[in-house]
Amino acid sequence: MSYATKIGSIEIRNPLILASGILGTTYSTLQRAYEAGLGAVITKSIGPRARGGNPNPSVFALQEIRSLINSVGLANPGYQSFRHDIETLIENQIPTIVSIFGENISEFSEVLDGLKDLPILGFELNLSCPNTDKGGVQIGTDVDAVYNIVKTLKDRTNLPLWVKLTPNVSDMIEIANAAVKGGCDAIVAINTLKAMVIDIQTKQPILGFKRGGLSGSAIKPIGIRYIYDLYENLDEKIPLIGVGGIYRGEDVIEYLLAGATAVEIGSAIGVAYPENMIRFITMKIRKYMKEHDFSSIAEITGGAHK
Ligand SMILES: Cc1cc2nc3c(=O)[nH]c(=O)nc-3n(C[C@H](O)[C@H](O)[C@H](O)COP(=O)(O)O)c2cc1C
Known part of the structure; x- marks a missing residue:
């Protein structure tokens, strides 16, 4: 029984990746999360320059629905300062995907050019951060911008490019097809959904930035629907990576069956030490594979369409 999976040219030891x-x-x-048993890690989204965060509080737990709302936005140290951390991950043999963002093609290109010499697995393009006024939000909702950015970056590197989509659009398939036409190597769905939480005693929004993005269990059925629809409707079959609300092995299997x-x-890794959770997820997937006579992850993929 093999637990490894192939995402285009990339092979990882199991299908669990840190978002x-x-x-x-x-x-x-990131190293600790990998050593807890993940197949690979993805860095926080890195942009051209250091950027501060939104006012606190920027993360709030919605315990009753096992979810988080955050307005962390695109806070990051900038690619030049972050290079050293990526080098350290690589020295420690940690399969690393670098998430990058920019506010336009030239910023995306600058970050890509500044990191593409590193032996990373590939880049994930964050076109979808809903927490800032500029950047992701416009790019990820605009078919032409998505095509142009993916095409431009694809021409500048041979490393795999994954495109992470925002669910905050009226037609995600159209955006995904623009990314496919631009030459992306995989589609990742989904990022957080636009959301908000108000304290009824103070009568004020709880997050310092007021608005935020929802993640965790509440968004899992939405992520499943997107993966299911993408599997059936893309102009060309390319690998799909599911994200949103995974806490248990059952959630992983559901995403695999969707495609x-x-x-x-x-979020699940953000609220608990990863070791136990990843062990439980892995045990559940192995048990399921045994019970249903699957000998590889690839055999589970898309099973709900048959
Ligand atoms: C605190 C926090 C910070 C995040 N930062 C980023 C980011 O920098 N780039 C990105 O593409 N997604 C970011 N996300 C979105 C996650 O990668 C993921 O798409 C989303 O949380 C849904 O998955 P989940 O339900 O497993 O959390 C962030 C999510 C949270 C909760």
């Missing part, structure tokens, strides 16, 4: 942003940008926390070849785990 971008959850453990910040320090290599030691994913791998998954990313975010």
